Amino acid sequence: MKAREEIQKIIASIPQVRWATHPKEVLKAVPSGIPELDRALGGGFPKGRISILYSDNFASSGRFSIAIYTVSNITREGGNVAWIDADGSLDPYLLKQYGADMRRILLVKGRMPQKKALKVLEEIVRHAFFQIVIFSFVSWKNLVWTPSLNLRVLKTLEQSRIALLLLCKQKPEGLLSNLCCVALPPLKPFFDERHRLFLGAFLDSPTFSIFLPYRASYTFYPIEGGKYG
Amino acid sequence: MGNMQKEKVSPTERPRFACILIPSFPLQALLRSNPSFSSKKVCVLDGDIIAFCSSSALASGIRRGMTIAQALSIAKDAVLCNCPPEVISSAQSALLDIAFSFSPLVEPIQNGTVVLDISGTQQRFPSVFGLGASIEAMCKKNLFSSVRVGIADGIKLSIVTARAFEGVSVVFKGHEASHLSKAPIESLAPSQALLAIFKKLGINKVSDLLKLNPKGIGTRLGNEALKLYLLAQGEDNTVFNPITPTTTFEEALRLDYSLEQAEPLIFLLSSVIERLFVRLEGRGFVCSKLVLSLQLEDKACHVIPLELPRPSNDIKTILQLFKLSLDKNPPPSPITGFSLQATPAKKTMAQAHLLGPPEPEPSSIDSLIVQIASIVGAENVGYPVCDERKYFSGAFLLTHEPSALPSLSSEVSEQSQKPPVIALRKFNPPKEISVLLRDGVPVAIEQGYFRGHIRQCAGPWFMEASWWSNEHRFGAFYDVALGDGRILRLWHDLVEDKWFIEGVYD
Numbered sequence: 001m002k003a004r005e006e007i008q009k010i011i012a013s014i015p016q017v018r019w020a021t022h023p024k025e026v027l028k029a030v031p032s033g034i035p036e037l038d039r040a041l042g043g044g045f046p047k048g049r050i051s052i053l054y055s056d057n058f059a060s061s062g063r064f065s066i067a068i069y070t071v072s073n074i075t076r077e078g079g080n081v082a083w084i085d086a087d088g089s090l091d092p093y094l095l096k097q098y099g100a101d102m103r104r105i106l107l108v109k110g111r112m113p114q115k116k117a118l119k120v121l122e123e124i125v126r127h128a129f130f131q132i133v134i135f136s137f138v139s140w141k142n143l144v145w146t147p148s149l150n151l152r153v154l155k156t157l158e159q160s161r162i163a164l165l166l167l168c169k170q171k172p173e174g175l176l177s178n179l180c181c182v183a184l185p186p187l188k189p190f191f192d193e194r195h196r197l198f199l200g201a202f203l204d205s206p207t208f209s210i211f212l213p214y215r216a217s218y219t220f221y222p223i224e225g226g227k228y229g
Numbered sequence: 230m231g232n233m234q235k236e237k238v239s240p241t242e243r244p245r246f247a248c249i250l251i252p253s254f255p256l257q258a259l260l261r262s263n264p265s266f267s268s269k270k271v272c273v274l275d276g277d278i279i280a281f282c283s284s285s286a287l288a289s290g291i292r293r294g295m296t297i298a299q300a301l302s303i304a305k306d307a308v309l310c311n312c313p314p315e316v317i318s319s320a321q322s323a324l325l326d327i328a329f330s331f332s333p334l335v336e337p338i339q340n341g342t343v344v345l346d347i348s349g350t351q352q353r354f355p356s357v358f359g360l361g362a363s364i365e366a367m368c369k370k371n372l373f374s375s376v377r378v379g380i381a382d383g384i385k386l387s388i389v390t391a392r393a394f395e396g397v398s399v400v401f402k403g404h405e406a407s408h409l410s411k412a413p414i415e416s417l418a419p420s421q422a423l424l425a426i427f428k429k430l431g432i433n434k435v436s437d438l439l440k441l442n443p444k445g446i447g448t449r450l451g452n453e454a455l456k457l458y459l460l461a462q463g464e465d466n467t468v469f470n471p472i473t474p475t476t477t478f479e480e481a482l483r484l485d486y487s488l489e490q491a492e493p494l495i496f497l498l499s500s501v502i503e504r505l506f507v508r509l510e511g512r513g514f515v516c517s518k519l520v521l522s523l524q525l526e527d528k529a530c531h532v533i534p535l536e537l538p539r540p541s542n543d544i545k546t547i548l549q550l551f552k553l554s555l556d557k558n559p560p561p562s563p564i565t566g567f568s569l570q571a572t573p574a575k576k577t578m579a580q581a582h583l584l585g586p587p588e589p590e591p592s593s594i595d596s597l598i599v600q601i602a603s604i605v606g607a608e609n610v611g612y613p614v615c616d617e618r619k620y621f622s623g624a625f626l627l628t629h630e631p632s633a634l635p636s637l638s639s640e641v642s643e644q645s646q647k648p649p650v651i652a653l654r655k656f657n658p659p660k661e662i663s664v665l666l667r668d669g670v671p672v673a674i675e676q677g678y679f680r681g682h683i684r685q686c687a688g689p690w691f692m693e694a695s696w697w698s699n700e701h702r703f704g705a706f707y708d709v710a711l712g713d714g715r716i717l718r719l720w721h722d723l724v725e726d727k728w729f730i731e732g733v734y735d
Contacts, residue, residue, distance in 0.1 A: 062651065102612055123597070
């Protein structure tokens with residue numbers, strides 16, 4: 001019960017969503033598939049705009065999980081997604097575990113310099129094939145997002161009606177307007193003594209209220225009666 | 230289309246053959262390969278004599294049959310050159326491609342002249358005049374500035390019609406004599422001896438030949454003259470010998486100077502690729518592979534193959550890829566010419582869903598993949614292929630062919646309904662750390678950005694994988710929570726007794 005109460009407390013502090021544009025503006029959105037997040041965002045990640053998931057330098061905040069869950073949700077519905085994995089941190093096996101349709105995910109992988117990654121991003125958003133483009137650069141210290149680049153990307157996004165989702169450590173400097181910022185607090189893990197596993201809270205969603213670190217699809221051997229810290 | 234005959238014709242009377250004739254073919258082939266010559270006074274030589282001259286050369290007073298010295302005395306700025314055989318060959322291939330884009334049955338007559346069987350094209354071109362205009366437009370698109378199209382019910386008749394009249398001319402069955410009567414006698418292509426006799430007799434037009442008594446033509450002028458007479462009357466029994474459509478596309482360029490830098494070569498390459506892709510598009514193909522053969526000053530050949538990740542006709546991206554290839558593999562000596570060979574591929578087709586969301590055009594996605602590949606490399610873009618045998622190493626490949634991947638199984642869909650795990654953001658490569666242990670259990674990470682006290686720890690989960698290969702892994706996973714809320718996955722390599730951070734739960 002104590003764990004449940006703590007989860008409720010965390011949920012109360014999440015998500016800190018704010019809009020830079022007029023709040024009454026109606027935008028078409030790409031739903032993330034997480035009802036609570038979609039409700040908070042007014043339907044999902046807005047099309048033709050830049051959305052940012054960041055967590056003020058917290059390493060574990062759930063932004064990656066939100067992105068993966070969103071991608072899986074969109075591809076299952078028949079949508080197409082592009083993922084620019086600029087820091088080489090995406091594990092496609094995880095996408096598969098989440099039930100994503102791999103035939104609908106165009107992945108650009110590998111550790112690449114910012115200039116190259118931004119060039120790829122500009123090239124991808126120019127083509128209106130995708131419902132959402134994920135640009136992941138969580139391990140980067142900072143992103144040099146110049147006002148001219150911002151203007152170019154926004155203009156292209158508005159034409160192509162693509163939702164652009166940035167996954168970053170902190171909010172990049174230079175992002176001026178028309179943003180949808182979601183600041184996530186750090187994950188708070190709970191340790192299940194009985195099952196010797198971590199449990200945790202993740203937004204106010206029944207699907208995410210509890211997570212287990214592993215799925216049963218692969219064979220792991222927890223040692224019975226092992227010692228834990 | 231000045232000589233179009235606006236006569237009504239029933240579908241059964243539709244002429245069967247069309248001849249495409251490029252006048253002054255060597256000159257047009259040269260202008261096609263060097264578009265910068267179009268505004269210059271260009272003359273093509275046959276030995277020391279001028280064989281063909283451009284309109285601006287004609288305007289300045291240069292005529293066919295003049296010597297080089299005579300031409301230069303009239304216009305000092307005249308460009309006098311021979312047409313290289315490879316340029317002629319490229320232009321002839323382009324002409325054949327134009328013909329094949331209208332009909333699968335094509336017979337090349339000579340350089341600059343092809344005949345195609347147009348029967349069965351009624352659905353696409355209800356009017357033969359429309360067909361002729363389309364052929365003319367396609368020739369212009371392929372940089373042939375002047376074209377003659379003759380449409381008639383026989384092979385030789387169509388050739389004579391094309392020779393005789395400018396633009397598009399159509400001769401309907403039964404109207405051959407009346408139509409061709411206006412044509413000059415040379416259009417029947419008599420031998421030099423017979424032409425001399427015709428001239429002596431004052432036969433300058435086909436109408437003059439048709440006025441003669443047919444009974445006397447054979448005995449007085451010979452069998453050849455009789456055949457020409459019958460041809461002008463509309464009797465043409467020439468057998469049609471179509472060739473198999475070619476699947477190789479090649480364009481060549483020979484330079485009068487040598488190139489030492491990549492930039493001017495890329496500039497010249499762009500026009501060659503453009504010409505090549507116009508030919509490919511005309512035949513409904515896209516390019517899957519290109520081979521650039523550079524002729525070097527020392528007579529050697531430097532070959533640069535370019536395999537495209539997906540078939541594409543995106544010139545800008547292909548030029549960028551060539552630029553990268555030239556940077557990696559520069560030619561050892563200056564370039565004096567080059568040829569570019571393209572391997573065609575069929576355009577990617579996809580079946581869209583009736584009720585599903587709109588699908589992007591496959592050829593546009595192919596083009597995007599090629600564009601991204603030119604920035605990050607072909608191996609770093611594509612659709613992920615998860616090989617379960619490589620799960621623990623995390624290795625995966627990217628394919629450029631999404632249809633090769635398995636479709637979403639119902640098992641996966643069911644699995645996705647279960648509560649999902651929190652995602653592990655992997656470190657690439659895993660970070661090696663040193664860990665403080667107490668009773669065999671990690672209690673602190675001692676170095677680096679992730680230094681800190683381990684508050685809680687789950688595991689170990691022992692794992693042994695790929696024992697049959699060189700990628701053998703044996704060790705244990707731990708999930709640890711640090712004091713500041715970070716949850717990490719640690720990997721303890723039991724073979725080398727090393728600790729790594731595999732990633733962070735995020």
